[in-house]
Amino acid sequence: MRFTKGHGTSNDFVLLPDPDGELELTPALVAALCDRRKGIGGDGVIRVVRSAKHPEAAGLAGEAEWFMDYHNSDGSIAEMCGNGLRVFVRYLLEKGLATPGPSGLPVATRAGVLVTVVGAGTISARMTTPRVYAGSTATLGHLTVPGLAVDCGNPHLVCGLHDGVELSALDLTRAPSHDPKVFPAGVNVEFVEPAEPLAGVDRHVRMRVHERGSGETQSCGTGALAVGAVALREAGLATGSVAVDVLGGRVLVTCDADGAWWLEGPAVLVADGDVDPAAVL
Ligand SMILES: N[C@@H](CCC[C@H](N)C(=O)O)C(=O)O
Numbered sequence: 001m002r003f004t005k006g007h008g009t010s011n012d013f014v015l016l017p018d019p020d021g022e023l024e025l026t027p028a029l030v031a032a033l034c035d036r037r038k039g040i041g042g043d044g045v046i047r048v049v050r051s052a053k054h055p056e057a058a059g060l061a062g063e064a065e066w067f068m069d070y071h072n073s074d075g076s077i078a079e080m081c082g083n084g085l086r087v088f089v090r091y092l093l094e095k096g097l098a099t100p101g102p103s104g105l106p107v108a109t110r111a112g113v114l115v116t117v118v119g120a121g122t123i124s125a126r127m128t129t130p131r132v133y134a135g136s137t138a139t140l141g142h143l144t145v146p147g148l149a150v151d152c153g154n155p156h157l158v159c160g161l162h163d164g165v166e167l168s169a170l171d172l173t174r175a176p177s178h179d180p181k182v183f184p185a186g187v188n189v190e191f192v193e194p195a196e197p198l199a200g201v202d203r204h205v206r207m208r209v210h211e212r213g214s215g216e217t218q219s220c221g222t223g224a225l226a227v228g229a230v231a232l233r234e235a236g237l238a239t240g241s242v243a244v245d246v247l248g249g250r251v252l253v254t255c256d257a258d259g260a261w262w263l264e265g266p267a268v269l270v271a272d273g274d275v276d277p278a279a280v281l
Contacts, residue, residue: 001277003033004091005040006269008083010218010248014042015091018069021053027075032280034073039280040273043214045071046084048091057108064108066092072213080111080153082221083251086123086267089116094269111153124264127222128153130229138176138189145191148230155187155212156226160234167193167206172216186212190223192230195245201252202240203231208247218248221263228253229261 001023004015014033016023025047034042047069051057057067068088070081089105092098098105104115104126117124134149138159147159157178161167176189189210198204207227209220228242232255241254251265 001275003040003273003275004095004269005042005271005273006087006091006267007248008086008219008221008267009246009251009265011083011220012042012218013044013046013081013084013087014040015046015048015088017095018047018049019053019097021049023047025069025071027071028281029277030071030075031073032277033275035280040275043073043211043217044078044081044084045073046081046088047071048088048097051108056110060108060113063113064106066098067108070109072211073215074213076213078110078154078213080109080128080222082125082127082152082223082225082263083219083265083267084221085109085114085116085125086221086263086265087269089118089123089125090267090269093118109153119264121266122264123267124262125221127225127261127263129259129261130225132229132233134182136179136182138178138191140170140172140174140176147189149182149187150226150229152222152225152229154222155183155185156223157183157187157189158226158230159189159191160230161191161193167191167208170208172208172210175210175215188212188220188223188226190220190227192227195243198243200241201243202237203228203235203242204245205231205242206245219246219251219265221251221265224251225253225261225263229255
């Protein structure tokens with residue numbers, strides 16, 4: 001089985017080319033491929049499949065040729081992955097599978113068709129509009145932090161740190177507990193603290209994330225989008241840009257004058273190879 005390894009700000013993925021949707025991608029195989037000792041290692045697996053060849057995307061084939069079939073490292077399926085989408089586009093471009101049109105390159109995801117734009121070293125994705133819809137809390141040991149629930153196509157809980165609690169001191173080796181009534185399908189939890197003012201952006205923050213289905217990761221694009229939406233909202237800004245520093249680098253979230261939300265950051269492919277599924281399972 002061919003694979004490519006790639007990452008966006010160290011949120012890393014195993015990409016599997018499967019243009020005709022022939023691969024039997026079980027949760028066990030996904031988890032085995034993502035195993036950092038016995039497999040290739042990754043926060044998730046992305047199957048690269050033609051929309052027309054995947055039952056969940058066939059209806060979108062007229063709008064987007066390719067479907068990002070995203071799986072978390074525990075084998076669960078997620079609706080959307082912002083960094084994965086940008087890495088997916090890098091893969092399509094480098095393998096000569098797609099060429100952006102004048103208005104960008106559309107990609108089918110479980111959150112709908114999203115347009116991406118290739119920049120100098122970065123890829124931007126026009127994301128679904130983040131929807132802040134409830135207050136809730138996350139609990140880490142003895143620490144309970146209030147936050148806001150944000151729907152970015154997938155579920156997020158954005159928790160701002162206060163009272164001298166430092167982002168670097170948090171133990172995210174275990175999942176923060178959350179309210180299953182607010183998040184019946186689980187949640188990605190972002191912890192945020194302000195960072196020093198940065199020229200060219202309206203807000204600058206630092207974030208760590210515990211991802212549903214993957215644990216603590218070095219970065220999360222949809223998580224950054226949720227954090228950016230909350231930061232602009234708290235600043236009373238309807239539009240603007242937020243630099244979000246994650247463990248793996250920096251991504252930029254922008255809500256432009258048209259009300260379109262963009263996620264921009266690097267997307268890199270690092271290796272191609274072959275893997276025998278029987279050897280990792
Ligand atoms: N890292 C991704 C999000 C991946 C999916 C998430 N773990 C979920 O289950 O919703 C990103 O960059 O957005």
